[in-house]
Amino acid sequence: MVPRTSDEIDKLLKRLKRIEGQVRGVQKMIEDNRYCIDILVQISAIQAALQKVGFNLLERHASHCVAKAIKEGSGDESIRELMDVIKQFSK
Template sequence: MHGYSGDKQAYLTRLRRIEGQIRGLQRMVDDDAYCIDVLTQVSAATRALQAVALGLLEEHISHCVADAISTGGPEADAKVKEASAAIARLVRS
């Protein structure tokens, strides 16, 4: 069980919608849609993916990281460092 497990169905629904956006992008490219329209849809899919990431991150901090902090010990510090590295990857992607 992880932070997002309670909202698993909601995350799956969002990821399926993003999969639909990516398939829509394939249709646009296949139909020679105008470049700027393709780019607008790429930006929309990117934002949807980042919203999923931000949701997962919030639940990760409030569950997994919080549990490690409540338990204490060296594990708490490792969890904060791990979450910080994930935040850095997200900010830079």
């Protein structure tokens, strides 16, 4: 694997902290007995944020790790793994 830079790590952590906060926000909405539709809109926003982090990781993985594997001759394995995870993401 091509290690992430500290800048990449910081950005990902920042986003995930925000997502964690959003999940806590939904807990609060449940406790406050807020309207279902408002909660659902919020859950939808969290899913979009997670999808974005996922694509970010996927993009980096493809352009660094998979590319490296292809150059080193283990591309087939690496691409199969990539496709499997993409299938999961598209469900």
